Every structure is written in structure tokens, then in C-alpha cells.
Amino acid sequence: MKKITLTLVCMIVLSSVLMACLGAYLKYEVLEPAGLFQGESIMEVPFLLLSDSGAQYTLEYLQEKSEETEPPETEPPTEPPTEPPTQPPTEPPTEPPVLEVDESWFDDVLFIGDSRTVGLRDYARIGNAQYFCSVGMKIFDTRETWAMDKTFPYTTLEDLLSERTYGKIYISLGLNDVGYNHDTFAEAYQELVDVIRELQPDAVIILQGMMAVTEWKNEMVWYFGMDNINALNERIEAMADGDMVRYIDVNEWITDEDGFLPMELSGDGCHLYVDGYRAWAQWIFDTAGDLRIP
């Protein structure tokens, strides 16, 4: 009896000790140079790394970087380089749209995005547009994420893009990745754009800047702060070439005078109420003509 009695206790204690050792090694040897998870306990670190594709990506990225450059020092790029923004790809709003857009314009549109796009999909569909979106989707694992829509069964993005042809692809991602190093963020985002371009060479990719959060949310955690979001949006904007990759920013239209998402549009500071999704969809519809894509 006693032998059996001790089994579970022993297994728990032993595995905990091993896990603590693994966690300590990962935290202080592997992750410290990358500045990842330094605020977390050693028991959590192995699981955080396991679950966090962004962190894994960051590690690989830093490793490649250190192999490329002579000094093995890792660069601490916390602030994005303050290069002047390149030409704004969206036309100034005073100019009348060159193109009258009706619902059929959205027949060959695919929306890719996180939970906010799920809101668009569920509450404010535009015409026959298709929606590849999933709650919690990250730029780091968009390609491996499974999703479904009423227009296609459960599938991955790569399979979907290999099977169908789209004319315009809207991307609204990043809010699940705002905690990462800006360079890593931009690198992963660019990689995603490149993959989509490769699979859909004829489609115009429309990058949406991350929508603002409310003032309350802004103050809650630093990475949801508008300073961080705006800086990352600049990085997204820099990927647009004004031709096959465009950039649009709903914040110019939706935010209040302080640059926050108005409180009356969102209950949790980030997701919209149904009316908010409808307004956003209407904005996408109204501004589609400005893009001058046939």
C-alpha cells in the first residue's frame, strides 16, 4: 500500500524539481539575452515558451542575427527607428474617389484577421466577401491557424490561398503580438505579407493599421498603450508600396480627439459592440473606392 501511496507524491515532487531546473536554465541562459519572460517565474517559463510562437520566432530571429553579424551582441531594439514616414499610400480624403464601388467589388475580397475581424464576419459581413479569422490569431502563427467561414470549410490560410484566387486581401492583425520587440514584429509581419503575395501574386494586399483601444485600456498595460500601437502601425505602414501592398488606417476616422477608441463603441476597451462593427464595415466599404483598385 505504502509503495503505491508514495507514487503520485514522488512523481509530482520529482517532475517539479526537473521542471524548475529546466525553467531556470531557459530563463537565465536562453531567454535572458532576448529579454523574454524575465518577469515570470521559472515554473511558468517552459510553458510560456512552448505556447508562444512569437517568442520562439524571436529566439530564432536573434540567433540568425547573431550568426550574421560579427559581434555576438544582441541588439536591443526597443524603439523603432524614427525614419520619416514614407509617402502615405492612401490618398488625401479631400480628393473625390475615382472609383464608384458597389457590393460586387467585395466578391473577390478576403479578410484576414483576429477577433475583431471575427466581429466583422459575425455581425457585419460585406456582400460576398470571405473571412479567414480566428480569435487570438497572431502574425506569428497565422499560417498555421485553422479557421472556417460559411464560404469555406475548416482550413489553413495557406491551403485556402492555394485553392482560391482573390483580388483584394485585407489584413487586420497584430493586436495579439503587440508585446513583442518591434523588429521581430515587423519581420514576422513582412514574412506573412510575402507568403500571401507569393500565393496570390495578382491580389492587392491591404494592410489595416491596428485599430485604437479605449483610454481605459490604454492605461492598463503598456503594450496596449497607444504609443506602442501607433509605433507598430508605422512599421506596418512602411511595408506598403502603394501598389500591390496598401495601407489603410481606420483610426483617422474612428478615434476621438485624443486618439483613443471612443468608450461608447467598446465594452472591454478593445472589441466593438455590434454597431461598432457595422460602422467599421461601412467605413471599409466607403473607403474602398479611394484605393482605386478595379
Add this chain to the structure above:
Amino acid sequence: MQFNSIQFIFIFLPLFLAAYLVFPPKIRNVVLILGSLVFYGFASAGNYWWVAVLIACTVMTYFAGLSLEKRHDKDLLTLYLALMAALLVFFKLFAGGRYLPSGMSFYLFQMAAYLIDTYRLKYTPERSLLRFGAQMTFFPKLLSGPLMDPRQLQLQCKYCEPCYEDFHKGLQELILGLGLKVLLANRVGGLWSLASTGGYETISTPAAWMALIAYTMQLYFDFYGYSLMAMGIGRMLGFDLPRNFDDPYASKTVSEFYRRWHVSLGLWFREYVYFPLGGSHRSSLRTILNLAAVWLFTGLWHGVGGNYLLWAGFLCALIICEHVFYGKYLKKSRVLGHVYTVFVILLSWVPFAVGDSAQMLIFLGRLFGIGGQVLNPQDYVMWGMDYAGLLAAGVLLATPWPRKLWERVRRSTAADAALLAVFWLVVYYIATAAQDPFLYFQY
């Protein structure tokens, strides 16, 4: 600090257990009190005055007990109970929300039970302040029960002796409880959040039922899991805490459901409210009034909002109807009773889940296909894809069979290996969910 936190599992509990088992039994009560106060200090999330309130209540109850022994006076008891009630009402009404000391309604009820039983001469009141303090602040049951028969608590505190067999069983219960809370309750709750964020008027009727079932499961497995953890930790220390949930969803009537749901609170109300009022031994009308009184108190105990009174009123009406009209037929039935109970219990959670009355009406309307503007009639298919596994596990675990099966296999090495896997899966979910500012939210 909750039981399902990394700090509790990997720091507090091992240190406390080591101290508890290493120090000689004589000073165990000191270890228990210190451990409980440290635990409560962490649970207070910075409101360290909660610890002072707990200590003050404990010391005052100790002296109140001694004074009741000296002077067997009903007025004195009434005075003490009124003071406790005033304290609880004060904190519930005015401190509200964040500042209401965690577990206060539980520990004050435990103390009230102690004083009433002292007055009823069920035992001699505790002489040792240390032993009394250990009983009242006992951390496994401090925050959410179970409430205990004071006599039992006194005896166990005096004579309990931890042993390997109990330690092992307790650890198993702790892990099972963690699994129910972290792997099932917290995750299935995500479905309810999904339904709430978009606005109730927009969801389809099947989705509304799915969301309500998810909420029901979250509530049940959260509390059931917590109670199992409390029982398990208690057992590891050599205590035998009562079972708080006895497969309530296998009941055939609502009155049976509430004999099996949060059992220790039900017993408390029976012992200290229902029986003193005369229970069911007087006229039928009196029984009905007594039931109404018990449910009024139960509603108030859960919260001061009108929605809790609505919840209690609805259940009380059903229990009275069962008592007077159709209860006996349900008990005899094979299927009907189960269907009826699950159906009305699901409905009864609506005021719990949706506090606001206008929203509540909208949600009720959606349940029965009335009103609303459904935006995506297929929403339940999408949700079903993501939550089918959890919902199925929840339904299965709400039946008595898994527990019966577990009793038969729990001594095997395979059971231990399975629990080890559950344990690390739990840690995985705790570690990765902690990153998330909202437990149930992702973007």
C-alpha cells in the same frame, strides 16, 4: 492567492506542508494559524487590513463563546449574531466589490454556527485560543467553504493525524479539483464570454442555449473544483472536510438539487434557520413560509442585487410547487424528473449570469426564439466546432458515473500517472492564461 495559482502550488503549499509535517504535533495549531494568515494576506491582494478584520472577528467570537458558557442567555446570543449580521451587511453594502474581504460571508457563518451551537450546549466552547484560531482561520475552507459542523471541526482539530494514505488521496483530490477548475470551468467559460461580447440580441436560439449551458458548467465546475481542492488539501493535513457537491445535476427535483448543491451551505440554513422556524413539522402554510424565509436569506447571502432575489424567488416557488403539487410524481419518474430539473435549473441561472434586467429579458427572449436580430444563424455551428469537446466533457462529468469509475481505479498506478499528466496540463494552462490580462479573453 487562489489554489489554482503558480504561487500557491509551487511555493505556499510545499513550504506549508513541510512545516506542518516537520514540526511536532503540539505546535501544529501555530503552524496552521500562521499559514492561514499568510495565505489570507496573499489572498487580500494588498488589502492587508482584511487579515486584521479576520483576527478581530476570531478573537471576539472566542470570547463571545466563553461568555455564552458563563451566561446562558438568548439575548446575549442574539446580540452577538446581530453584530455579525451588521458587520456582514455593512461590508456587503458599503465596502462593496473590491473591498469586501474575501470569504467574509463564509467565516462569519462558521463563527455564527459556533456561537449558536455553544448556546445550544452541543459542546463546551473551545478553551484554547490557538486551537480556536486554527479552526476558524483554517485556510483550505477560509475563502469559499465548505462550512463545517463546529463540533466536527473542534474534534478534528484536536485529534486529526495526517497519514500517507490520506495524503495521497488528498493530493489526488487536489489535482482533480484543479483539473475541473482550470481545464474545464475556466475554458468553457470562454463560450459564455463570446455570447456576451456581441450582445445577446444578436445570437441565435441554439447559440443562446449553448451559452447558457456553458455558463452553467463554468459555475458548477468552478465551485465543485474549488471544493474538491479544499477537501483535498484538508485531507493532506489530516482533516476530513465534507463534500460540498453530491452530483446535483443527477437530481429529479429542484429540492433534491439543492440538497446536493453547495451542501454545506444548505445544511447551515437548515440547521440554523429552517429548523428553528419549525421546519416542516407544523402546518403546510407554515412550511411554505419557512421555505420562503430560507430562500430569502439564501438569495441575500449570494448578493444584494434584485437578480439574486429573483433567482431565489424562482427556485423557492418551484420548491413550494414540488412540495405541494407534483414533487412525488417527479421522484417516481425515470426520465421526466431529470429533464425537468436540468431544464428549470438552467433557466434559474439566467438571473445569475445576466444581472441587468433589460438584458435578462433579451436573453430569455433569445432562449425561446423571441425578438432579437440574429446576425449569423450559423453562429452555434462555429461555436460548436470550438467547444464541442469541452461541452461533452462537461455533460459527462456532471453525471455520477465518472466519479464511481474513479473510485474503482484511483488506487492504480495508471490513475496516478493520469493525474500527473493532468497536473502538468493544469500548470500549462495556468502559466499561459496568466499572460492574458483577462482570464477569458483573447483578441
